[in-house]
Amino acid sequence: MDIIKQTFAAVWLSISVQVRNVILSLLLCFSLVGLLKEAAWTELVIGILIRLPYLILIWVPEWLRGNRVRIAAVVIIWIVTVSYAIFFNVANGAAEFIFYLIGYLVLSLPIYTSLLLTTVIISMDAFIFGICQMAPNQILIFSIAHAGTYILFWGSRVKRETNEAAKRHYEELREVHAQLKQTHEELQDTHRELEEATVRLLHYAVLEERSRISMDLHDSIGNGLTSAIVQLQALPYMMKKDAAEADKAMITILNVVKHSLQEVRTVAHRMGSDEVGLGLVALSSLVNQVREMAGFTIKFFTPEPTSLWTPETSELLYRTLQEALTNVIRHAQASEVEICISEIEGKLAMSVEDNGIYSEEHVVVPGFGLSSMKARCERAGGSLSVEAVKPQGMKLTLNIPLHDTKDRTRGEKL
Numbered sequence: 001m002d003i004i005k006q007t008f009a010a011v012w013l014s015i016s017v018q019v020r021n022v023i024l025s026l027l028l029c030f031s032l033v034g035l036l037k038e039a040a041w042t043e044l045v046i047g048i049l050i051r052l053p054y055l056i057l058i059w060v061p062e063w064l065r066g067n068r069v070r071i072a073a074v075v076i077i078w079i080v081t082v083s084y085a086i087f088f089n090v091a092n093g094a095a096e097f098i099f100y101l102i103g104y105l106v107l108s109l110p111i112y113t114s115l116l117l118t119t120v121i122i123s124m125d126a127f128i129f130g131i132c133q134m135a136p137n138q139i140l141i142f143s144i145a146h147a148g149t150y151i152l153f154w155g156s157r158v159k160r161e162t163n164e165a166a167k168r169h170y171e172e173l174r175e176v177h178a179q180l181k182q183t184h185e186e187l188q189d190t191h192r193e194l195e196e197a198t199v200r201l202l203h204y205a206v207l208e209e210r211s212r213i214s215m216d217l218h219d220s221i222g223n224g225l226t227s228a229i230v231q232l233q234a235l236p237y238m239m240k241k242d243a244a245e246a247d248k249a250m251i252t253i254l255n256v257v258k259h260s261l262q263e264v265r266t267v268a269h270r271m272g273s274d275e276v277g278l279g280l281v282a283l284s285s286l287v288n289q290v291r292e293m294a295g296f297t298i299k300f301f302t303p304e305p306t307s308l309w310t311p312e313t314s315e316l317l318y319r320t321l322q323e324a325l326t327n328v329i330r331h332a333q334a335s336e337v338e339i340c341i342s343e344i345e346g347k348l349a350m351s352v353e354d355n356g357i358y359s360e361e362h363v364v365v366p367g368f369g370l371s372s373m374k375a376r377c378e379r380a381g382g383s384l385s386v387e388a389v390k391p392q393g394m395k396l397t398l399n400i401p402l403h404d405t406k407d408r409t410r411g412e413k414l
Contacts, residue, residue: 091132106153279314324352332356353395
C-alpha cells in the first residue's frame with residue numbers, strides 16, 4: 001500500500017509540473033496571436049525568437065539547472081529582452097517578459113540571490129524604460145508590479161517549501177515509525193525467545209540438581225548400605241563367637257539402614273515434586289553454580305514451609321537472582337552474599353545482600369537488566385528495590401504476591 005501511495009504521489013507531482021509548464025508556455029505564446037494578424041513576418045520571427053529562451057528556460061531538465069547556469073541564463077535572457085525593447089521600441093512587451101523572468105528567479109534560485117538579481121533587474125529596467133521614453137508613472141507601475149510579482153512568487157515558494165518539508169518530515173517519521181515497529185516486533189520475538197530459554201534453563205537446572213542429588217544419594221546411601229551388607233555378612237560369625245558383640249553390630253546395622261531409608265525418603269520427596277514446584281530446586285542449582293565459579297561465600301536461606309510456586313513465579317525469581325548475582329560478580333567486589341527467601345501472609349519476598357564496595361554515598365542506579373526485572377515485578381503486582389546498606393554493600397529486595405496457596409514442606413538451608 002505504501003509503495004502504491006508513493007508511486008501515485010510521484011506521478012501526480014510529475015503531471016502537475018508538466019501542466020504548469022504547459023500553462024506558462026501557452027501564456028508566452030498567446031501574444032503571438034496579435035503578431036500573426038498585424039506584424040510583418042520579420043517581426044513575427046523576432047517575436048518567436050525572443051520567446052524561445054523563455055521556453056527553453058521552462059522546459060530544460062532539472063538536472064541541467066545548476067545555480068551558476070541559471071544565473072547566467074537569466075542574465076543573458078534579460079540582456080536579450082532589454083535589447084529587444086530598445087531596438088524595436090517595445091518596452092511594454094519587454095516589461096511583460098520580465099514578469100516571467102522574476103517568477104523564475106524566485107522559484108528557482110536561492111532566496112538572497114533571487115532578491116539581489118530582482119532588485120538589479122527592476123532598477124535597470126526603470127533606467128532602460130526611461131531611455132525608451134516610457135512615461136514615469138508607467139515605469140513606476142511596472143516597477144511596483146514587478147516587485148509585487150516577486151512578493152507573490154516568494155509567498156508561493158515559501159508555501160511550496162513548507163509543504164515539501166512537511167511531506168519530507170512525514171516520510172521520515174513514517175520510515176522511523178516503520179523501523180521502530182520492526183524493532184519492537186524483533187524485541188517481542190527476542191523477549192519470547194528469552195522467556196522460552198529461561199523456562200528451558202529452569203528445567204535444565206532441575207535436571208542438574210537432581211543429577212547432583214543422585215550422585216549424593218549414591219555416595220552417601222550407597223556407602224551406608226555397603227557397610228550394612230559387610231556387617232550383615234560378618235554377623236553369623238559374630239553370633240557364634242560373641243552374642244553381645246553381635247547384638248551391638250545388629251543395632252549399628254539397624255541405625256545405618258534407618259538413616260539410609262530417611263535419606264531415600266527425603267530425596268524422593270524433593271525429586272518427586274511436579275514442575276509447579278521446581279523453583280527452589282532451580283534456585284539452589286543456580287546458587288551452587290555461582291558459588292563454584294565466583295569463589296565468594298553464598299549463604300542461602302529458605303524457611304519452612306514454602307508454597308508451590310507457579311512457573312511464572314519460579315521464572316521471575318530465577319531471572320532476578322541471576323541478574324543480582326551477575327551484578328555482584330561484575331561490580332560489587334564482594335566476599336560474601338546472603339540470599340533469603342520468605343513467605344509471609346500470602347507474599348513472597350527474596351533479598352540478595354552483599355558486602356561489596358557500595359555505600360550510602362553512592363547513588364544506586366539500576367541498569368537495563370534490573371530495570372527490566374523491576375518492570376516484570378510490577379506487572380506481577382509486586383515491587384523490586386535496590387539500596388545501599390551499612391557499613392557497605394548493596395541489597396536487592398523483591399516482593400510479589402503468591403497466587404498459589406497450596407502448601408508443601410520444602411525448606412532447606414544451604
